[in-house]
Amino acid sequence: MTAPIPARRAALALAATVLATAATAATATAATAADSPAAVTTNTTASASTNANASTIAGAAAHTSGTAGLKGVDYATWQRDVQAVIDQALPYVKDRTANAHGRKQAIVLDIDNSSLETDFHWTYPTPAIKPVLDLTRYANARGAAIFFVTARPGILDGLTEHNLRNVGYPVSGLYVRHLPDLFHEVSTYKTAKRAEIENNGYTIIANIGNNNSDLVGGHAERTFKLPDYDGKLS
Numbered sequence: 001m002t003a004p005i006p007a008r009r010a011a012l013a014l015a016a017t018v019l020a021t022a023a024t025a026a027t028a029t030a031a032t033a034a035d036s037p038a039a040v041t042t043n044t045t046a047s048a049s050t051n052a053n054a055s056t057i058a059g060a061a062a063h064t065s066g067t068a069g070l071k072g073v074d075y076a077t078w079q080r081d082v083q084a085v086i087d088q089a090l091p092y093v094k095d096r097t098a099n100a101h102g103r104k105q106a107i108v109l110d111i112d113n114s115s116l117e118t119d120f121h122w123t124y125p126t127p128a129i130k131p132v133l134d135l136t137r138y139a140n141a142r143g144a145a146i147f148f149v150t151a152r153p154g155i156l157d158g159l160t161e162h163n164l165r166n167v168g169y170p171v172s173g174l175y176v177r178h179l180p181d182l183f184h185e186v187s188t189y190k191t192a193k194r195a196e197i198e199n200n201g202y203t204i205i206a207n208i209g210n211n212n213s214d215l216v217g218g219h220a221e222r223t224f225k226l227p228d229y230d231g232k233l234s
Contacts, residue, residue, distance in 0.1 A: 073232050075120055079131075081227045086131040089206065089224045093139050096205045096221075101143035106172070106202040107136060108194055110209035111150040111160065113233045114226055115169065124159070128167040132208065132226075136169060145172035145202060149193045149214075151186045154178040173197070191217030 097105060109132070112118040116126040136146050146169065152160055154176045161174050175193040184192075190213065194204055198219055207220035210233060215223040227233070 073119070073229055078120075078227060078229075078233075082129060083131045085224055085226055086135050089135060089208070089222075090138075092222060093135060093144075093206060097139050097142040097144050103143065104145070104202045105143065106145040106147055106197055106204050107139050108147045108149055108197065108204050108207045108220065109136065110190075110211070110214040111148055111152065111164075113228065114208060114210045114214065115148065116163065116167070119233050125163040125166045128169060133168055139206075140170040140172075144205065146170045147173045147175070147197055147202075149175045149190050150177075151189070151213075152176050153182075185213070187213040187216050190214060191219060194219035 093107070109115050113129075115129060115132055115136075117129055118126055121127050140146050148160075148164065148169075148171065150160065157174065157176045160176065161171060164171050164174070175196075177189060181189045194207065194217070197204060204220040205222065207215055207223045208226065209215050209223075210226040210228040211231075212225075215225060
């Protein structure tokens with residue numbers, strides 16, 4: 001992600017507060033009581049009680065979603081632009097994952113506005129971006145591991161993974177920013193995590209994100225940039 005402007009910082013801070021509050025409530029309650037995808041612009045270079053409590057608390061503070069997200073980005077236009085990018089990615093992924101079983105291939109994705117519709121739905125769980133979801137499920141069914149590398153803080157680890165799984169994403173691994181990572185640029189942190197995935201024996205065939213900081217630094221055969229409209233989407 002790019003360095004946050006004040007408005008974006010405030011929005012993300014609110015989202016983090018909502019999710020953190022949901023986590024606290026869910027913990028207190030517990031103490032007492034997965035084919036074919038959609039579009040991509042290529043850049044070649046818990047339990048039921050947990051769900052209910054998190055959804056109720058997040059819903060009470062949720063931003064009402066509509067046809068436009070933050071900064072006036074039109075939802076329908078965004079969906080078409082995302083689909084266009086994934087449509088370019090699909091033939092590549094289809095070819096690259098042919099007979100992929102046993103070859104330790106992987107796809108790496110950013111989360112906010114790359115895997116989940118964050119800026120359009122301030123709810124928990126946040127809905128998946130369907131074209132991206134379809135692509136990842138297709139690749140995973142053909143043997144590719146699916147990793148998520150996000151700039152979200154470590155406190156949101158469990159809630160983030162639950163959200164991803166709840167909306168249907170296969171999750172082979174999730175990387176969030178812990179304290180040491182906060183002293184590095186987002187791009188540096190994300191590059192290091194991709195290198196770590198490679199060091200575990202995986203070939204990253206595709207890296208998908210909506211900001212340049214999700215994609216720069218190498219350690220992926222191909223990158224696919226989803227729209228952020230010059231930083232209007234986080």
